[in-house]
Amino acid sequence: MFKNRMFLTGLGVGIMIGALLLQLMLIGERSEASLGERLGSGAEEKVYTQRELDDAIAAERAAAQGAAAPSDSAKAGGEAGKPEADDADGKEQGTSTETPKPSPNDATSPPPQTEAPSKDEPPLERVVQIEGGMNLTQTAKRLADAGVIDKQASLIAEMKRKNKRVRAGYFLFTGQPELADVVRTITGQPLTKEEREELAKRGVE
Structure with a gap:
């Protein structure tokens, strides 16, 4: 029994040693192969x-x-x-360039005449009749048709804001009056008969 155990132990140790030797041989072969490849590639490179x-x-x-x-x-x-x-x-520019000579007529020609400014035209005068019984809308339309105001709504709003009433009669408007002047005129004293006759002589109707 003891002999068999020694035999098996020696056999196992021998197998292990053989495996180690085989492993070492394989490692050596791989190292030689890789070293040979490196040496071969280095030999191909050209050195200057x-x-x-x-x-x-x-x-x-x-x-x-x-x-x-x-x-x-x-x-x-x-x-x-x-x-x-x-x-x-x-050279071409020098030959083609000519100095213009002054004309003798230029010195004796009279200066251009300027037109005298025209005098300012007198402002337009208009007489508008506001009949009795006309309401505010009708009055605004009458003034707009005569060219005294541009917007009827503005006059109506201003009259309502000031809470004033339109008076009947004839009223004189000069130029293009402001809205406040229109309100003051139609709520003030109308023209008298003598004033209307005087305006009619001047052609203002």
Whole structure:
């Protein structure tokens, strides 16, 4: 019984050692493979020396200067030809420009006559009759038809606000009176017969 146990123990230890060795072999093979790949890729890269780099930079600069030289010469030629064109334009302008000579008639011509301002026309005078029994609306319409007021509603509102009554008779309106002047006139003293006759002589009816 004791011999079998020793045998099994040794067998187990041997199997474990063999597995460890196998694992170590696999790890070594993988390390060699990866190292070989790195070395192979590094071998493919080309390494330049400092002298080769300097020669390549100098060649690129020379090519760039050679390409810029034709454009500079063309630009210089264009600028050189431009003053000649400007001189030609200046000569043409100088020959075509003429100084206008004053005419002898200009000095003796009389100044333009200005029309004298016309005198202000007298304001328009109108006589409006307000008949007895006319209400406020009819009175406002009569004044609007005569051209004394513009808005009938404004006169009606102002009369109601002041609580005044329209008087019957003939009333004189001069120009375009204010609303307050219209109210004062139609609520005041109407024209007398003599005043109406005097206005009729002047053509105001």
